[in-house]
Amino acid sequence: MFKHLPLSVAAVLALSLTACGTSSTTSKREEHHYALSKPAPAPAQSGVAPVVATAQPGKKGPADTAHIVYFDFDSYTVRPADRPILESHARWMRSHPGQSLTLQGHTDARGGIEYNLALGQKRAESVRNSLQTLGVDPARVEAVSYGKERLADTGTSEEAHQRNRRVEFEYR
Incomplete structure (x- = not known):
């Protein structure tokens, strides 16, 4: 060769x-x-205790389940610890076919208006997609964003910011 x-x-x-x-x-x-x-690598510990949502009596939807799911900073990924909340809402929605649901996405006060509206929308859609995966008809679920317009806590501490990074379940 x-x-x-x-x-x-x-x-x-x-x-x-x-x-x-x-x-x-x-x-x-x-x-x-x-x-x-x-x-x-393990996620960095922020030193902030996670917010745990509690059931809200008197609201439509599952009575024994929280109507809020919280998110990490700058994230729209549903936490694994919140999966039982989503499963309970999905089970309730499947057993009440006449009900519809609005998922209201929220952010903390940091960041620009447009960015926070987009992040709140992604959070609401993430929960909507999870519910769809669990058997809920997506036509019955609306995802909306309020960004930083409706703060649950007006404080500036990390704990206050954590309480604002959420999606609320509003049954109609």
Whole structure:
């Protein structure tokens, strides 16, 4: 194969092909594979106690379940700890086919108006998608955002901000 090439070119090609099979390429692959299999780092602890929603008697919807789901800062991911709340609302909605629901997304006071309206909408839609996954007809659920317009707590502490990052369930 290398008969017609000058010796120097053949030597360079041979060395190049040999280099492809060395352990340095293998170790890079192993490092890459290892990096993909590493567990995700634990989330940073904020030092703020999470807000726990309690049932609100006298409201439509499941009586034994909170009508608020809270979110982390700058997030629209439903917390795993709030899944039982969503399951209870989904169960109630499936057993009351004539009822509809408005999910009201809220944010804390930080950030611009447009950004917070979009984040509140994403939070409400995240809860709506979770309810749909649990068997609720999405046509019965409306997701709206109030952004930072309707604060539950006007304080400026981290605890106050946490109480404002929420989605409220309003049955109609």
